[in-house]
Amino acid sequence: MSTSNITSTHPAVFLLMGIPGLEHLHIWISIPFCSAYTLALLGNCTLLFIIQADVTLHEPMYLFLAMLATIDLVLSSTTLPKMLAIFWFRDQEINFYACLVQMFFLHSFSIMESAVLLAMAFDRYLAICKPLHYTTVLTRPLITKIGMAVVTRAVALTTPGPFLLRRYHYCRSPIIAHCYCEHMAVVRLACGDTHFSNIYGIAVAVFIVVLDLLFVVLSYVFILRAVLQLTSQEARYKAFGTCVSHIGAILAFYTPVVISSVMHRVARRAAPHVHILLANFYMLFPPMVNPIIYGIKTKQIRERVFGVFLRKDV
Numbered sequence: 001m002s003t004s005n006i007t008s009t010h011p012a013v014f015l016l017m018g019i020p021g022l023e024h025l026h027i028w029i030s031i032p033f034c035s036a037y038t039l040a041l042l043g044n045c046t047l048l049f050i051i052q053a054d055v056t057l058h059e060p061m062y063l064f065l066a067m068l069a070t071i072d073l074v075l076s077s078t079t080l081p082k083m084l085a086i087f088w089f090r091d092q093e094i095n096f097y098a099c100l101v102q103m104f105f106l107h108s109f110s111i112m113e114s115a116v117l118l119a120m121a122f123d124r125y126l127a128i129c130k131p132l133h134y135t136t137v138l139t140r141p142l143i144t145k146i147g148m149a150v151v152t153r154a155v156a157l158t159t160p161g162p163f164l165l166r167r168y169h170y171c172r173s174p175i176i177a178h179c180y181c182e183h184m185a186v187v188r189l190a191c192g193d194t195h196f197s198n199i200y201g202i203a204v205a206v207f208i209v210v211l212d213l214l215f216v217v218l219s220y221v222f223i224l225r226a227v228l229q230l231t232s233q234e235a236r237y238k239a240f241g242t243c244v245s246h247i248g249a250i251l252a253f254y255t256p257v258v259i260s261s262v263m264h265r266v267a268r269r270a271a272p273h274v275h276i277l278l279a280n281f282y283m284l285f286p287p288m289v290n291p292i293i294y295g296i297k298t299k300q301i302r303e304r305v306f307g308v309f310l311r312k313d314v
Contacts, residue, residue, distance in 0.1 A: 010168070013093045018092070022273045029087060033080065033087070034080075036285075042291075044070075044073045046305065051066045057304070064123055072286060075106070075286075078106050083280070104161070104162050106182070109154070114253065118212045118215055157204050165197065220247075226239075244297050245293050245298050249290050252290060
């Protein structure tokens with residue numbers, strides 16, 4: 001890319017390198033990536049269709065699940081199409097403003113997913129610990145307000161990032177050694193004092209993970225205590241069984257985050273492609289497995305799926 005494409009403040013385009021060091025394997029790597037994306041699209045669209053079509057599923061638990069499926073669809077579609085274009089067609093260029101937009105959607109919807117998982121923990125807490133107040137507390141207006149709060153928090157925390165990056169001067173090579181426009185990867189290309197952006201990005205990530213995960217764990221402490229107080233073993237199993245899908249979704253979302261964070265600290269000398277593959281795993285894994293988890297572990301969802309796809313003409 002020639003220097004003529006660079007303005008006085010920022011380059012016209014960035015170059016996304018995909019997975020540096022594994023360029024010769026891009027075609028092969030694209031196979032599991034494309035398969036995971038296809039599963040994410042089919043699974044989450046199926047969940048949304050079933051929940052929308054069946055009025056008996058218009059309950060808080062399934063409304064939160066619909067929010068999660070919508071977020072997973074947007075989150076995976078923010079990165080995967082461009083990633084596959086890099087792998088298949090070597091279409092590495094991305095417009096500067098398109099990069100900032102991708103970054104905004106990537107980080108804001110990740111924050112939304114964390115918040116919805118927290119809301120689902122609150123739903124399970126009420127269902128098990130306060131069953132008599134469940135329907136009176138989790139009303140449709142409250143669920144709407146929770147959804148608006150989820151979006152507002154994510155937008156408020158994410159919006160400053162792209163605006164700060166737009167103000168920097170970029171004098172380094174416009175090459176991003178990644179598959180998508182991640183905040184810190186773009187900050188590294190900027191010149192001048194970028195300490196505020198560095199601190200801001202780390203602070204938001206730590207704030208979201210620590211705060212949301214803390215309240216999720218706290219919810220399950222109360223849930224576990226309530227379940228253990230049940231006299232019947234069958235009642236215990238049934239009560240905790242309603243949480244299995246949510247626990248699976250939490251593990252699918254937070255485990256890659258923890259693994260990636262640990263790897264950055266204990267394996268700093270690891271090849272760059274190791275960290276990039278972990279980051280891509282974090283983007284792909286939750287949207288792909290969440291529909292599978294809820295389809296297998298939630299009886300109502302499983303029955304509706306079988307009813308839609310295995311229906312036989314009489």
